[in-house]
Amino acid sequence: MKIMVTVKRVLDYNVKVRVKADRSDVDLANVKMALNPFCEIAVEEAVRLREAGVATEVIVVSIGPKAVQEQIRTALALGADRGIHIETQSSPESLSVAKLLAKVVADEQPGLVILGKQAIDSDNNQTGQMLAALTGLSQGTFASEVKIEGDEALVTREVDGGLQTLGLKLPAIVTTDLRLNEPRYASLPNIMKAKKKPLEVKTPADLGVELRAHTELLSVEPPAERKGGIKVGSVAELVEKLKNEAKVI
Amino acid sequence: MATLIIAEHDNSILKPATLNTVAAAVAIGGDVALLVAGEGCQAVADQAAQVAGVSKVLLADNAAYGHQLAENVAPLVAELAKTAGFDYVLAPATTTGKNLLPRVAALLDVGQLSDIVAVESADTFKRPIYAGNAIATVKSLDAIKVITVRGTAFDPVAAEGGSASVEAVTAVHDAALSRFIGEEVAKSDRPELTSARVIISGGRGMGNGENFALLEKVADKLGAAVGASRAAVDAGFVPNDMQVGQTGKIVAPELYIAVGISGAIQHLAGMKDSKVIVAINKDEEAPIFQVADYGLVADLFEAVPELDSSL
Numbered sequence: 135m136k137i138m139v140t141v142k143r144v145l146d147y148n149v150k151v152r153v154k155a156d157r158s159d160v161d162l163a164n165v166k167m168a169l170n171p172f173c174e175i176a177v178e179e180a181v182r183l184r185e186a187g188v189a190t191e192v193i194v195v196s197i198g199p200k201a202v203q204e205q206i207r208t209a210l211a212l213g214a215d216r217g218i219h220i221e222t223q224s225s226p227e228s229l230s231v232a233k234l235l236a237k238v239v240a241d242e243q244p245g246l247v248i249l250g251k252q253a254i255d256s257d258n259n260q261t262g263q264m265l266a267a268l269t270g271l272s273q274g275t276f277a278s279e280v281k282i283e284g285d286e287a288l289v290t291r292e293v294d295g296g297l298q299t300l301g302l303k304l305p306a307i308v309t310t311d312l313r314l315n316e317p318r319y320a321s322l323p324n325i326m327k328a329k330k331k332p333l334e335v336k337t338p339a340d341l342g343v344e345l346r347a348h349t350e351l352l353s354v355e356p357p358a359e360r361k362g363g364i365k366v367g368s369v370a371e372l373v374e375k376l377k378n379e380a381k382v383i
Numbered sequence: 384m385a386t387l388i389i390a391e392h393d394n395s396i397l398k399p400a401t402l403n404t405v406a407a408a409v410a411i412g413g414d415v416a417l418l419v420a421g422e423g424c425q426a427v428a429d430q431a432a433q434v435a436g437v438s439k440v441l442l443a444d445n446a447a448y449g450h451q452l453a454e455n456v457a458p459l460v461a462e463l464a465k466t467a468g469f470d471y472v473l474a475p476a477t478t479t480g481k482n483l484l485p486r487v488a489a490l491l492d493v494g495q496l497s498d499i500v501a502v503e504s505a506d507t508f509k510r511p512i513y514a515g516n517a518i519a520t521v522k523s524l525d526a527i528k529v530i531t532v533r534g535t536a537f538d539p540v541a542a543e544g545g546s547a548s549v550e551a552v553t554a555v556h557d558a559a560l561s562r563f564i565g566e567e568v569a570k571s572d573r574p575e576l577t578s579a580r581v582i583i584s585g586g587r588g589m590g591n592g593e594n595f596a597l598l599e600k601v602a603d604k605l606g607a608a609v610g611a612s613r614a615a616v617d618a619g620f621v622p623n624d625m626q627v628g629q630t631g632k633i634v635a636p637e638l639y640i641a642v643g644i645s646g647a648i649q650h651l652a653g654m655k656d657s658k659v660i661v662a663i664n665k666d667e668e669a670p671i672f673q674v675a676d677y678g679l680v681a682d683l684f685e686a687v688p689e690l691d692s693s694l
C-alpha cells in the first residue's frame with residue numbers, strides 16, 4: 135500500500151515570534167523556518183512502515199508558496215519517495231488544505247494518510263479530521279502507536295483521560311502525537327539523493343478546487359505580559375508569602 | 384440565534400468543561416442547547432438539564448454513539464445543525480472536542496475556529512496562536528460557526544438551577560468505519576488538571592517516576608492535581624494525560640507550582656495564565672523564573688520535602 139504524508143512549513147519551534155508593530159500579523163520576516171515537528175513524526179512513521187515492508191511507497195505533500203519545496207526535500211531526505219507540491223500564494227486555511235488533500239487522496243488512493251496533529255503556528259488541530267470527513271474515511275487522531283493488522287489500523291490515541299485504542303478500517307487518516315516515534319536525522323548522502331527524487335508541482339485549478347476564505351484575520355496582539363516576580367530565600371518564606379501575600383493556600 | 388453545544392461526558396457524568404463552554408455560548412447570546420450523545424447516558428442528560436442557561440437538552444442514546452467515535456457522532460451533529468437551524472456549534476477544546484468538531488465543520492463545508500479565549504461579537508473571536516505568543520482576532524465568514532472553546536478562558540456557569548427540557552434524538556448514524564478496542568484511563572482521587580484550584584507539576588528534574596511521590600504528598604495536603612512537563616512524560620516518569628503545555632492540557636489554576644521544570648515556551652503556553660506561579664529550580668537562570676511570582680532557587684529534593692512538612 136501507498137502512504138501519503140503531509141508536511142507544513144512553519145517557523146522553527148525554538149523561535150519566539152513577535153507581533154508586527156501595526157498588529158496586522160506576526161512578523162515572520164527573516165525567522166528560521168522548519169518542518170512542523172508533528173509532520174516530521176508523520177514522515178518518520180511512514181518511512182518505518184515502508185522499511186517494515188507494510189508500505190510500498192511514501193508520498194509527501196505540501197501546500198503553500200514555492201518555499202515549501204524545501205520542507206518536501208527535507209521529507210524526501212528522511213526517506214519519502216516522491217513529493218507533490220500544490221502551489222498557492224499563502225498557506226490556505228485548514229478546510230481548503232483538506233479539500234486539496236482530498237483530491238490527492240482520490241488520485242493516489244493511499245492506504246493510509248498520516249498528518250501532524252497540529253501545526254505549531256496556527257495551533258488549529260483540524261486538517262486531519264477535516265480530510266477524514268471529506269474523504270469519508272476513518273480517523274485516528276493524536277496517535278502514539280500505529281499498527282497495521284489485516285485490513286485495519288490499530289491506533290493508540292493520547293486522550294485527556296489517558297490512552298484509547300481504536301481499530302480503523304483502511305484506508306484511514308491518522309494524526310501524530312509527539313510520542314509516536316523519534317524522527318531520525320537526515321544523513322548527507324540522503325540529502326543529496328533527495329535532490330533527485332521526483333517532485334511534481336500542481337495548482338488548485340489542476341485539482342479542480344476553488345479556495346474560499348472562511349475566516350478573516352482582523353488583528354494580532356501580543357499576549358498580556360506577566361510581571362516578573364520575586365525570588366524567595368527559603369521554603370519558610372515561600373509558605374509565608376503564599377499564605378499571607380498571595381492568599382492562595 | 385441558537386447554539387448547539389456538544390456535552391463532554393463519560394456516559395454517567397457531565398464533565399465540568401461543558402460548563403465553561405456554556406459560558407462562551409451565553410457570551411455569544413441566544414438559545415443554548417446541549418447535545419448528549421452516548422450510550423446509556425440518561426443520567427448525563429438529567430445533569431445537563433440542570434445547567435444554568437441551557438434551554439434544551441438533546442439526548443442521542445444509542446450503541447453507535449457509545450464511545451463517541453467521530454465517524455458516527457459528526458454526521459449526527461452536522462444533521463442537527465442543518466435541520467434544527469443552529470447558528471453555532473460549540474465544543475470544549477478537549478481531546479474529545481478537538482477530535483470531533485473539525486469533522487463536523489468539514490461536513491457542513493465551513494471553517495472552524497479553534498480554542499477561542501474571548502467572544503468579541505457575534506462573529507468575531509480571539510484565539511491564541513504560536514503557543515500563545517500571539518493572540519489573533521479572527522472573524523468568521525461562515526453561516527454556521529463551528530468553534531472549540533478554551534475552558535480556562537471562561538468562568539463556568541452554575542451546574543444547577545436550570546430546568547431545560549430533554550428531547551430524544553432518534554437518528555442513528557453508524558458509519559462502521561472504526562471500532563473501540565480499549566482504553567487505559569488513569570484513576571486518581573485528586574482533582575482533574577483542567578479544573579483543579581492548585582496544581583503542582585514536575586519536570587525532567589524529578590529524575591524518575593518514583594520521585595513524583597514527593598509531589599503527590601504536597602498535592603494531597605493542598606487538594607492539588609499533579610501535572611508534568613513533556614520531558615517528564617517522554618522520559619516515562621508519568622503518563623501522557625498529566626502533560627501541561629501547548630500540545631498537552633491548558634491550565635489556569637489559582638496556584639501553579641513548577642518543580643524541576645525549565646520553562647520552555649511550549650510548557651509556558653499551557654500554564655502562564657495561572658493566577659500565582661511558583662518555581663522551584665536549582666538553576667537560577669531557568670526561564671521559568673521569568674514568569675514566576677515566587678521563585679525559589681534550590682534543590683528540589685530538599686525543598687519539596689521541606690515544603691511538605693511545613694504545610
Ligand SMILES: Cc1cc2nc3c(=O)[nH]c(=O)nc-3n(C[C@H](O)[C@H](O)[C@H](O)COP(=O)(O)OP(=O)(O)OC[C@H]3O[C@@H](n4cnc5c(N)ncnc54)[C@H](O)[C@@H]3O)c2cc1C
Pocket residue numbers: 140141142143159160170172173195196197198225226227228229231248249250251252253254255256257258259260261262349351354494495496497510512519521
Ligand atoms: C493569525 C492567524 C490566525 C489564523 N486563524 C485561523 C483560523 O481561525 N482558522 C483557520 O482555519 N485558519 C486560520 N489561519 C490559517 C492558518 O494559519 C493555517 O494556514 C491553516 O489553518 C492550515 O491548517 P493548520 O496549519 O491550521 O493545520 P492543522 O490542522 O493545525 O495542521 C495539522 C496538519 O495538517 C497538515 N497541513 C496543514 N497545512 C498544510 C499545508 N499547507 N501543507 C501540507 N500539510 C499541511 C500538516 O500535516 C499539519 O501537521 C490563521 C492564520 C493566521 C496567521
Ligand SMILES: Cc1cc2nc3c(=O)[nH]c(=O)nc-3n(C[C@H](O)[C@H](O)[C@H](O)COP(=O)(O)OP(=O)(O)OC[C@H]3O[C@@H](n4cnc5c(N)ncnc54)[C@H](O)[C@@H]3O)c2cc1C
Pocket residue numbers: 147171172254585586587588589611612613614615626627628629630631632642643644645646647648649650653663664665666669681682683684
Ligand atoms: C512541537 C513541540 C511541542 C511541545 N509541547 C510541549 C508541551 O505541551 N508541554 C511541555 O512541557 N513541553 C512541550 N514540549 C517540550 C519542550 O520544548 C521542553 O523540551 C520541555 O518542556 C522541557 O521539560 P522540562 O522543563 O521538564 O525539562 P528540562 O528543560 O530538561 O528542564 C529540567 C529543569 O529541572 C531543573 N532541575 C534538575 N534537577 C533539579 C533539582 N535536583 N532540583 C531543582 N531543579 C532541578 C533544571 O535546572 C532544569 O531547569 C514540546 C516540544 C515540541 C518540539
